[in-house]
Amino acid sequence: MSAGNNLFGAYDIRGIYGQSLNESFARALGSAYGQWLFQDKKARIVVGHDSRSHSPSLAEALIDGLLK
Numbered sequence: 247m248s249a250g251n252n253l254f255g256a257y258d259i260r261g262i263y264g265q266s267l268n269e270s271f272a273r274a275l276g277s278a279y280g281q282w283l284f285q286d287k288k289a290r291i292v293v294g295h296d297s298r299s300h301s302p303s304l305a306e307a308l309i310d311g312l313l314k
Contacts, residue, residue: 263300269307276311 253261253271261267283289293309295301 263298263304267304269303272304272307273311276308277314278311280312280314 253259253266259267259275261271283291291312293305293312295305
């Protein structure tokens with residue numbers, strides 16, 4: 247994952263889909279966040295997305311990473 251910190255803003259994650267922002271990045275992000283979030287407790291997470299055609303696949307990859 248060579249996305250670097252340029253994807254992370256103060257309040258969100260932004261990137262160009264298919265380049266630095268892709269399913270591989272979303273899955274890795276979900277995995278890292280899930281490991282941190284679930285280390286000591288159970289939590290609920292809501293994953294949403296907008297109407298862009300690639301949003302569902304990014305959301306699915308994020309969820310996949312969270313569940314691993």
